[in-house]
Amino acid sequence: MAGKRVDVARLLSELRNKYGDTVKVEEVAKVVGTLLATNTGEMAGVSRKIYTELEALNRYIQSAKAEISALRPDEVKDEFLPTATGELDAIIAATAEATNAIMDATEVIETVADALEGEQQDNLMNATTNIYEACGFQDITGQRITKVVNTLKEIEDKVDALVSAFGDKIDKVKVEKKSEAAVAPDDLSDADLLEGPQMNGEGISQDEIDRLLADFD
Amino acid sequence: MAVDKKMKVLIVDDYRTMLRILRNLLRQLDFRNVEEATDGTEALQKLREGGYGLIISDWNMEPMTGIQLLRHVRGDEKMKRIPFIMVTAESKPENVVAAKQAGVSNYIVKPFNAETLRGKMASVLGEF
Numbered sequence A: 001m002a003g004k005r006v007d008v009a010r011l012l013s014e015l016r017n018k019y020g021d022t023v024k025v026e027e028v029a030k031v032v033g034t035l036l037a038t039n040t041g042e043m044a045g046v047s048r049k050i051y052t053e054l055e056a057l058n059r060y061i062q063s064a065k066a067e068i069s070a071l072r073p074d075e076v077k078d079e080f081l082p083t084a085t086g087e088l089d090a091i092i093a094a095t096a097e098a099t100n101a102i103m104d105a106t107e108v109i110e111t112v113a114d115a116l117e118g119e120q121q122d123n124l125m126n127a128t129t130n131i132y133e134a135c136g137f138q139d140i141t142g143q144r145i146t147k148v149v150n151t152l153k154e155i156e157d158k159v160d161a162l163v164s165a166f167g168d169k170i171d172k173v174k175v176e177k178k179s180e181a182a183v184a185p186d187d188l189s190d191a192d193l194l195e196g197p198q199m200n201g202e203g204i205s206q207d208e209i210d211r212l213l214a215d216f217d
Numbered sequence B: 001m002a003v004d005k006k007m008k009v010l011i012v013d014d015y016r017t018m019l020r021i022l023r024n025l026l027r028q029l030d031f032r033n034v035e036e037a038t039d040g041t042e043a044l045q046k047l048r049e050g051g052y053g054l055i056i057s058d059w060n061m062e063p064m065t066g067i068q069l070l071r072h073v074r075g076d077e078k079m080k081r082i083p084f085i086m087v088t089a090e091s092k093p094e095n096v097v098a099a100k101q102a103g104v105s106n107y108i109v110k111p112f113n114a115e116t117l118r119g120k121m122a123s124v125l126g127e128f
Helices: A002-019 A025-042 A046-070 A073-114 A118-134 A137-165 A167-183 A206-216 B016-028 B040-048 B066-074 B093-102 B114-125
Strands: B008-012 B034-037 B052-057 B084-088 B106-109
Touching: A002 A025, A025 A046, A073 A118, A073 A137, A073 B016, A118 B016, A118 B114, A137 B016, B008 B016, B008 B040, B016 B034, B016 B114, B034 B040, B040 B052, B040 B066, B052 B066, B052 B114, B066 B084, B066 B093, B084 B114, B093 B106, B106 B114
Parallel strands: B008 B034, B008 B052, B052 B084, B084 B106
Antiparallel strands: none
């Protein structure tokens, strides 16, 4: 029994040397498996209960590994999160552009108001003041969106850690999914066609659309 | 004493649109001598040139925040008497308390309107 304890200690020491304190889930499963294998013949009473618990833990880890790998955390990190972040950044840019366009026009109105007098001037100036006040929405929405983007970046870091822990397993799921895609039909579904509005540089311009349509004539 | 509307005002915000809004609202209040900075560091550089009568600053900026700018200003013999109005979306009581402890002259929560801006300016500069 003492010899077997030494083996497990050596295994743990090797793991710590190789991975530090962040050990891959697969390696944890190996340790549990080793524990089960080394103790099988000597179980009785309380030890048998521990054995059963360890066996259940092993099954749970294997099942969790399979389920998490199937969720494709690498896809969440590499595709979904950057897409969501990009869309939010685009909202900030678009609202800033629109706000500046509104203020360009308002400043012209203000210049015209300067040339007027009395009630007309007052009314126009009040209207321009109201527009400037309302333009403050861009600052508030921008700050709120920035908070969401920062939260997404935190999620990205956590998913990154998950991908590292499940590296080999996820690679296997990736390969399986690729081979599935190879036999899938090329036709795009209606849902596949609903991905707009496109980001700058991703879609085509109105001129290009016109040319494309003209090709069908 | 009448407020000198020709005084140099420094507005600080990392959102260009907010700087433009503030500049326009100040112009409508007849304060036309307005300088801009996009964070505390740039603001300090401008303040060291001297001659400012009022600072209107956002809180949430990088690398130097509005509260850090305020502490720098209040800790500098040449700048410490310049009125400092914080204009920010940070509306928790602890924010207001921290700003007050750092020596803020007044505090405006975004979104704000022109009358609020005028009222807070009047409270630190005198009626105009």
